[in-house]
Amino acid sequence: MLAIKIWNYIKGYVIIRIKGLTLERLLNLALSKDIYLRNVNRLDSSTLEGTVSLEGYRALEEIVQKLGCEMEVVKRRGLPFFLDRIRYRKTFIFGLMLFIVLSIFLSSIIWKIEIIGAEQTPKEEIIKLLEENNIKKGLFKHRIDKEDVEGIILAELDYLSFIDVRINGVKLIVEIKELDIDPERVDSSYPCNIVARKKGVVVKVIAKNGEALVEKGEIVEENDVLISGVIESENSDEIYLVHAEGQVLAQTRYSHMVETPIVKLEKVETGNVYKQRGIIINGKGIRFLSGEIPFENYIEEVEEKSIFNFLGFEFPIKFVNYIYREVEVKEIKQDIDFLKQASKLEATEEINKQLHKSCEIISRNAIYTIDGNILRTKVTIETIEDIGKIQIISN
Amino acid sequence: MKKDMGRFKESITTALDLPLDVALDLPKIEIIGDVRINITNHKGIIEYTNDLIRINSKIGMIKITGQGLEIKNVLMEEISINGLIEKVEIIR
Numbered sequence: 001m002l003a004i005k006i007w008n009y010i011k012g013y014v015i016i017r018i019k020g021l022t023l024e025r026l027l028n029l030a031l032s033k034d035i036y037l038r039n040v041n042r043l044d045s046s047t048l049e050g051t052v053s054l055e056g057y058r059a060l061e062e063i064v065q066k067l068g069c070e071m072e073v074v075k076r077r078g079l080p081f082f083l084d085r086i087r088y089r090k091t092f093i094f095g096l097m098l099f100i101v102l103s104i105f106l107s108s109i110i111w112k113i114e115i116i117g118a119e120q121t122p123k124e125e126i127i128k129l130l131e132e133n134n135i136k137k138g139l140f141k142h143r144i145d146k147e148d149v150e151g152i153i154l155a156e157l158d159y160l161s162f163i164d165v166r167i168n169g170v171k172l173i174v175e176i177k178e179l180d181i182d183p184e185r186v187d188s189s190y191p192c193n194i195v196a197r198k199k200g201v202v203v204k205v206i207a208k209n210g211e212a213l214v215e216k217g218e219i220v221e222e223n224d225v226l227i228s229g230v231i232e233s234e235n236s237d238e239i240y241l242v243h244a245e246g247q248v249l250a251q252t253r254y255s256h257m258v259e260t261p262i263v264k265l266e267k268v269e270t271g272n273v274y275k276q277r278g279i280i281i282n283g284k285g286i287r288f289l290s291g292e293i294p295f296e297n298y299i300e301e302v303e304e305k306s307i308f309n310f311l312g313f314e315f316p317i318k319f320v321n322y323i324y325r326e327v328e329v330k331e332i333k334q335d336i337d338f339l340k341q342a343s344k345l346e347a348t349e350e351i352n353k354q355l356h357k358s359c360e361i362i363s364r365n366a367i368y369t370i371d372g373n374i375l376r377t378k379v380t381i382e383t384i385e386d387i388g389k390i391q392i393i394s395n
Numbered sequence: 396m397k398k399d400m401g402r403f404k405e406s407i408t409t410a411l412d413l414p415l416d417v418a419l420d421l422p423k424i425e426i427i428g429d430v431r432i433n434i435t436n437h438k439g440i441i442e443y444t445n446d447l448i449r450i451n452s453k454i455g456m457i458k459i460t461g462q463g464l465e466i467k468n469v470l471m472e473e474i475s476i477n478g479l480i481e482k483v484e485i486i487r
Binding site for chain 1: 439440441442443444445464465466467468469470471
């Protein structure tokens, strides 16, 4: 129904009023001339109102004249009439076109560059770097190659662990993740805080620049501010932003748990073999002898033989041999002391991977618990290390 | 003779399970509640006022009485009427 309505609107229609005495005859004549009349309404004995298409109106005029009736147009509706009216409003049309063209034009330009995730690198630096490589505000979207942008940034900032460049509306969003970088490499002209990289108990604070916010013995959580780069003046309300520098030594703890079964299952082959043959057509297998496998525990091997292989083209039908080797499962009880040593070593190695290079180990502890068949080894290492990490203060 | 022919046609259509209105060229009158009537295969309008519409067809005159009757569509084949319908009569 909606489609018909839209079609009628595009074609244009008029609401007409016909006055006359032989209205039924008029209707029948209209029918025979294939004039499509809608919403025909009898107002009184000599008046009739109806809707007719623009084409139908011209045909109807002839009939009306022939029958000596009178016809008047009450309303004109539809696109042709609308266009007719609009023809005299050229400025309006011009404005409309200008609006559409401008919206398309303006929305295809980058208006903002946003950088997410930069904690140690100043955002201004990244934007400057992009500008040097001709990527700046006011550039057309299609002229930006996202991989190119990623390459430019990665070439300069090699300590990034993740980068994602995307265009969202009129914004160019650069999302990065940084690894910890050496303090020497940080550009000291930008104000920054020193925050905790890890949870720990503060042992010593040496603030070279900025205001120390933590004291000895205090417990700090990850991302707590240790040395602040925001300094309030004593004399006035003014705030100075400085590049905080310093060391915060704290006692931190690393732990790792390893679970090992005491009784180990080992599979030993007995030498009994059971074979089946099959065919594979286009990746789907058919087995010829699908009897029960006569072993309780077994290892399955599949050998595929293609019928022919010509210049890298593989025939889609292959022969397959299924080989089942019987195994005997043996329980081997391991020496607990040996196991303890091995799992302690394993856990310590795991922790060593996480350890910061500047750390000093003060204690190493291992706790063993036996739960049924499982030996749990928990190794805890306590260290003293610099837990400071630079975080740029953003505006 | 003509009557016999009609009966013959009718028995054939019933035997072959054909739709009657198509095979025998009869008008199809469809009434929806008391608000709308669609008549397919009509032969013109005889009278049209707000409370009475008479339509010619092969089987005679179809007389519709009601209130506020309005011809929604009128085509060569089909006519549909809106309004409060009270009575539909076929006058031979």
